[in-house]
């Protein structure tokens with residue numbers, strides 16, 4: 511495992527990405543962290559968990575208007591750093607930058623709360639939640655949530671809460687799961703009122 515400094519902010523495509531933590535409540539079989547040290551040439555294992563002020567100082571070095579928006583994404587699960595996530599997102603929103611969260615959807619379990627979506631809504635324009643599977647059993651077999659099969663139910667509740675809170679909400683799967691499972695997950699997305707995205711596996715390292 512390689513650790514370097516100053517990798518809490520990195521560019522990928524037309525967006526600026528924010529990497530708040532190494533922690534995650536899952537240990538997914540397909541996680542990029544099992545295979546690579548980073549994304550798009552940026553090495554992403556953090557040598558320490560950056561404070562909101564550190565992240566903002568890194569962001570201030572950039573021309574934020576030149577990006578399509580800011581994405582809170584890996585290497586770890588951003589909601590494992592929930593307070594810092596809210597603080598940096600509010601900082602970005604105050605500067606007119608659009609914000610997106612890529613998440614495993616387990617924020618309420620991670621934070622021991624029930625209102626994660628409501629707290630995100632004022633500062634997060636969109637949320638992309640990894641659905642990954644059509645049942646708790648299948649999800650747990652692949653994603654190994656530390657919360658057991660409760661992780662899947664909590665993720666579905668979080669998606670519903672985000673939709674209800676008015677956040678532009680997408681659930682995603684990787685196309686490796688098979689046609690039937692892709693269709694079933696699409697039905698679940700519709701039942702949750704969320705948009706649905708099937709990601710080619712080749713993108714899995716950019717936007718999981």
Ligand code: SF4
Pocket residue numbers: 534535536537538540541542543584585586587614653718
């Ligand atoms: S939820 Fe995301 S960061 Fe966590 S193990 Fe799974 S793919 Fe990796």
